[in-house]
Amino acid sequence: MSRLSYIDNLEEWASSFHFKHPVKVRFSETDMFGHVNNTVLFTYFEETRVEYFKRMGFMQIWLHDTGGEIPVVADLQCDFLEQLYFDDEIDVHVKVARIGNSSVDLHYMGTKAGRVCFTGRGTIVQISKKTGKSVVWTEEMKRKMRVF
Template identity: 30%
Template structure:
């Protein structure tokens, strides 16, 4: 299992008329956490694109426990629970600075060859970086 925590400060533009984080912005928070998780492994997401590999989202499930508000300091914990192959699953837990659970979610992405649009396996270099977390 691989985990990474990412800090996000809620910006005013991310809130709705009630002052709560607009529900659609959690997908963006998840993406920030995924990108930073790859970067912390030593394999920035841009490296995937440079190899001609994309990672479209296949599915997303989300649960809102309580609202986050403007200027809240959020922690997004992203977990890769299973060793990826052609698909990769991420689990998210968003908490505020007080440790209160704000949001939980899960996404499943696939690796595709960007030239053909067909599924492909996770790149070998990425597999080697993740291997110690699933030994």
């Protein structure tokens, strides 16, 4: 695991996730070699991240007509540990690793039958729809991210 700079101890890291979203690999997500295309895992990250933010009530704020902020992906990384194939049932986990002023670092983990298949990390920044500049998290949002 030395190549995973954001993980010190895989077992400890894996046990600290508390939110997961089930995903079933669709045929259209596989490549000519029969395994999941490497770009698809970023879609799984997005799907799980959106469900996570919905659960905290953030998506409802960002999508509301009067909302002035939106989340954007600043960077995203994925590390592949095991191949996945059509019809595999996996759980994609997400957690907050660090909360900044207007950004949050998220960690991701994909598991199949209890085995870690992929890991990832990324930074999300809350920005103003009008200016494109970063917008500081409210104290309530920070609290929810810490608790959830």
